[in-house]
């Protein structure tokens with residue numbers, strides 16, 4: 256069958272589910288992944304033909320796309336900070352907003368000479384695929400990076416990604432909500448924790464609700480800042496004085512999250528919007544010296 260015919264089938268079969276540009280993108284990602292063909296092959300060679308064996312994975316991908324499975328899970332990979340990461344149903348698909356958080360952290364570090372001591376210690380809480388921790392380790396080769404998650408399956412994926420990108424780091428399986436101290440101190444703590452309220456589920460696309468790990472996304476309506484409370488308390492205890500905390504946040508709870516950090520004695524709290532104009536991230540400095548609560 257002609258490759259152009261398969262493209263038409265993708266559009267026909269998926270037109271009720273996704274916008275045209277997204278279907279184009281699915282088609283090209285799939286063709287690149289399974290057949291190692293560049294995007295422009297159809298322009299250069301409109302008569303490009305596939306045999307049955309070559310067609311098969313494309314039609315298999317199409318049938319999964321019709322079930323609203325995210326293309327990243329179908330292909331087993333996602334792009335983040337110009338790098339490719341393995342993903343599966345145990346880890347969140349890395350988002351562009353999170354990439355903005357990492358870039359902000361790297362820019363801040365350069366501007367404030369935080370990286371003058373290249374051997375800084377960094378902790379990523381809720382590492383998932385490891386995208387934040389690994390991107391930081393790649394950009395700061397002398398830093399000691401720790402990646403923490405409650406999920407053993409997520410840590411397995413993060414370890415594979417670290418190996419694939421040739422970076423070494425420490426992996427910690429821990430429940431950040433347990434309030435337990437660790438015998439470690441950090442210069443930087445970064446986190447993109449679960450923050451979507453159950454009540455916001457109606458705004459979330461089906462493919463996210465059906466396939467992405469619920470424990471990575473959702474929090475209760477009653478206690479939506481549960482992770483920010485735990486992370487800020489943990490950071491007060493484990494960040495060195497003047498150390499920085501970088502958080503991705505729920506755009507609808509920006510004021511409340513800032514207030515929480517103020518109450519925890521964090522200083523120089525700054526809120527930043529993402530490219531869509533939503534309040535999406537916060538940076539703050541630890542204003543107290545290793546102040547740990549009793550637990």
Ligand SMILES: C[S@@+](CC[C@H](N)C(=O)[O-])C[C@H]1O[C@@H](n2cnc3c(N)ncnc32)[C@H](O)[C@@H]1O
Pocket residue numbers: 346347348349350353380381382383384385386387403404405406409429430431432447448449450470471472
């Ligand atoms: C929003 S995802 C972020 C994943 C990744 N850092 C990213 O930005 O793509 C949140 C992560 O927090 C982890 N998580 C959920 N509850 C946790 C807990 N109680 N303690 C530690 N990690 C937790 C989930 O397994 C998930 O990997």
